[in-house]
Amino acid sequence: ADVKKIAVLAGDGIGPEVIAEAEKVLKRTEELFGYKFETEHALFGGIAIDERGTPLPQDTLELCQKSDAVLLGAVGGPKWDNNSKELRPETGLLGIRKALGLFSNIRPAVIFDCLKDASTLKPEVLEGTDLIVVRELTGGIYFGEKFRRDTPNGQEAVDTCAYNVSEVERIARQAFEIARTRRKKLASVDKANVLETSRLWRETVIRVAADYPDVELEHVLVDNCAMQLLRRPSSFDVIVTENMFGDILSDEAAMLTGSIGMLSSASLGEGSFGLYEPVHGSAPDIAGQGIANPIATILSVALMFRLTFGYHDAADSIERAVKNVLDAGHRTGDIAVDKSQAIGTTAMGDLIVQAM
């Protein structure tokens, strides 16, 4: 059979622990469905800084480039927080996105029935919430020119936010395509009453919309969106927005589900290649204790199967297994009501593998 090559970047903190469980799921998928995966690990993030002096070593990047997909754990931790910019884990993250052309970050925010109570929102408000934030990932103020200069009022720092028509077009198209497979509603978020990039964004989205007459488009100002996510989360289907707004809104959306330890994400470029990772971070405070929740990473594998490989049978199997294990009452510490009944990372991974 066709062997799929997966670059595995375990990263820092709980990264290696949750990645180990995801790899068990890959192995089980081979046994059950006959698919073949070749995984290769590489250094990335803080550990790469420690061992190689850079968060994104050249051979790690090359491994990713010759792979069909990348599975990422998490990066970062207090150890590297005060490093200079080139020696910080997030610089590796920004670098890999840009180098691999991953212009689109897809973050489903869904409610897990068994975790409804974990949200700080009222259950009746949350009811039916199932949205995806599509965030532009390689443009905007993240990648614009940055500098300092002296002025009579002390040093001045400058960041530049730029978007061109093709950058907006490709992310808009992708969002419309995703909306088409769902409830056919797209909210494009900008600050067109203030920003020139937002005005270009809005004009371009409106032009692209002509090709998707079946999708209902609304324009929402970013400040209003931050409010509406709280007021009527279930009314959103797909939200598309630029890099910085997407960073903020996707985290807000993730948190309101109450399921942040369970959410997966995909970063996509042209073609089927993608990088998959849990939404949660490296959680240095609980690293090495064997108590991290591996579900978000396991569900990131399912997302990889769907979006990069088209292995919907295996993705279904993983998602069903997760649901069954949760329905049977098993919980890691982060999602357990009775913490004394919580199971560890490995036990959770094993249960899901068995349930597949």
Next chain:
Amino acid sequence: ADVKKIAVLAGDGIGPEVIAEAEKVLKRTEELFGYKFETEHALFGGIAIDERGTPLPQDTLELCQKSDAVLLGAVGGPKWDNNSKELRPETGLLGIRKALGLFSNIRPAVIFDCLKDASTLKPEVLEGTDLIVVRELTGGIYFGEKFRRDTPNGQEAVDTCAYNVSEVERIARQAFEIARTRRKKLASVDKANVLETSRLWRETVIRVAADYPDVELEHVLVDNCAMQLLRRPSSFDVIVTENMFGDILSDEAAMLTGSIGMLSSASLGEGSFGLYEPVHGSAPDIAGQGIANPIATILSVALMFRLTFGYHDAADSIERAVKNVLDAGHRTGDIAVDKSQAIGTTAMGDLIVQAM
């Protein structure tokens, strides 16, 4: 007595209706406390575009400049949404902030006991929430250079975000001063792992902090703050942040209180001068029906008394009156559980005036 001059900009939509009630409160304050106010109305926003061809006529600005404070209703509406930039109400808003040097926007987000159920957050999460967002208002990407240029990838739009040390220093100092009068906790929000302006922001805030050893300072990344506001709103005291982040976070914070029809705001510069307005917008959908909630505007008058005039007795009286009227069960439509029992704008204003 010392006569305080107040420029009144009623604006658009429900603006004139809620302003009328706030003016009754001013009059009642004169009777009860012996203070003297001289109010003068001027055109601002959409109505100024219609009648004078610009959202911020020169004589309106001059009136504000020679006044002690400005009371603003609300501006904007669909009628002007598709106008060119110079003919849009928000251009007037940005213009007046800059021209009057209002570098600081203060937005208290508090929970009204009687409105606890109006929030989409669980009451136990909301319990004790009482925070203030201090937003920098005349710098950042709002006021940086903006332009378009042609590129091989189609037109490109550019926005520039700049901050200098003195701009950060003055807003940081103000936030520390406010924190000092409260629970002595300041959260400074930035994106220092990506933006140069944020790194300058953080360095400067840390330097200013040396003068406020009694205030506990934490640095929160903007994406994380969007999450923490949902997860632990009551743990925040004062939040200080730059213009764009403040726009988003202050709206999120306002919405989570469930009391958005009740929240007031102040925009301050050097000295005691300030512009006061409700957090809510012009609500064109209910304009002219006499059903708008005037409480946020009335409480903006109380905030003006506190921050610009130092009339704490009168401010107390207004705030107590609002509380008593609400405790007695009176509600406008937006906050009524039983809409059929709702009272109108004028009736609510009258009740508050009587209760003062």
